[in-house]
Amino acid sequence: MLFESIVCAMLNELNALEIKIAQVVVLCRTLRTENEVLRQQLASLEIDKERLAERMAAARTRLEQLAEQLPEAKP
Template identity: 65%
Template sequence: MTKQLDALEGKVAQVVNLCHSLRAENQELRARLASAEDERLRLVERMEAARARLEALAEQLPEEGKA
């Protein structure tokens, strides 16, 4: 009976350790996801600004056949 309890205790300890490890990994992944989302939003803003500049430049180009 003692061996069975010791084995069960060891398995419970493994599960507890795995839960702690997975929780830490989950927190790290959430932080990385938030960082990636911030970077994506920053890049979207830069693309929109570049598109606006290109559209402004395109409006300054002479029309075909009128140059």
């Protein structure tokens, strides 16, 4: 009787552990998928950032050229 109750308790603990492990596996897969999506978004945003930096540099150069063409202010 004592042995059976110990075995039953151990089986219950093993079942609970199996459920927890399954939950961790699902969470791990979900996080991997989310991580991959975030990596792709980051790569895309880095490309956008580079493009914007190039456009800003071109605009700065153009503004500097235009500023040089302005007549000097007379006091």
